[in-house]
Amino acid sequence: MAIRRRVDIGSGVEAVEVWRAATERVEVPKKVVATAVRYTLEELAVSAPGRSVEVRVPPFAAVQCVPGPQHTRGTPTNVVETDAQTWLALATGELTWQQAEASGALRSSGIRADLSPHLPLA
Numbered sequence: 001m002a003i004r005r006r007v008d009i010g011s012g013v014e015a016v017e018v019w020r021a022a023t024e025r026v027e028v029p030k031k032v033v034a035t036a037v038r039y040t041l042e043e044l045a046v047s048a049p050g051r052s053v054e055v056r057v058p059p060f061a062a063v064q065c066v067p068g069p070q071h072t073r074g075t076p077t078n079v080v081e082t083d084a085q086t087w088l089a090l091a092t093g094e095l096t097w098q099q100a101e102a103s104g105a106l107r108s109s110g111i112r113a114d115l116s117p118h119l120p121l122a
Contacts, residue, residue: 003042003045003046003049003063005042006038006042007035007038007039007042009039011035011039012035012036012038012039012040012042012043013039015032015033015035015036015039016036016039016040016088016091016092018032018036019032019033019036019088019092020092020094025085026085033060033084033085033088034060034061034084036084036088037057037060037061037084037087037088038060038061040087040088040091040092040121041055041057041061041062041063041087042063043091043121044063044065044091044115044118044119044121045063045064045065047118047121047122048065048066048067048115048118049065049067050064050065050066050067050068050070051064051065051070052064052065052066052067052068052069052070052078052112053065053066053068053076053078053079053080053110053112053113053115054076054078054079054080055079055080055081055115056079056080056081056082057081057082057083057084057087058081058083060084064076065118066078066112066115066118068112076110077109077110078109078110078111078112078113079107079108079109079110079113080106080107080108080113080115081106081107081108082100082105082106082107083105086100086103086105086106090106090115090119090120091119091120091121092120092121093119093120096116097114097115097116097119098116
């Protein structure tokens with residue numbers, strides 16, 4: 001099943017580039033960060049299609065991805081949650097999964113929740 005894109009690919013790439021180029025990332029406009037997060041989460045869902053892991057980047061977006069048993073109701077057994085800055089650093093390869101976990105900025109649960117084979121996104 002193909003994902004329904006909500007972010008225009010060109011706008012998403014541009015938002016990620018703006019975020020990467022910023023020297024003070026906390027000063028990147030919230031709208032740009034939101035677009036970059038949503039776009040990269042959509043890219044993850046395209047590159048790792050499935051519904052066994054829920055990836056949450058509050059308050060911007062959440063997606064389900066990774067092949068395996070499909071989650072349909074209640075709290076998913078495989079959950080990844082992090083903030084926008086950490087997610088974008090993971091998605092762009094500026095931070096490894098292990099570094100994010102060790103810092104406490106990334107919380108994950110479940111046997112399929114390790115997304116390191118799918119990151120960074122191309």
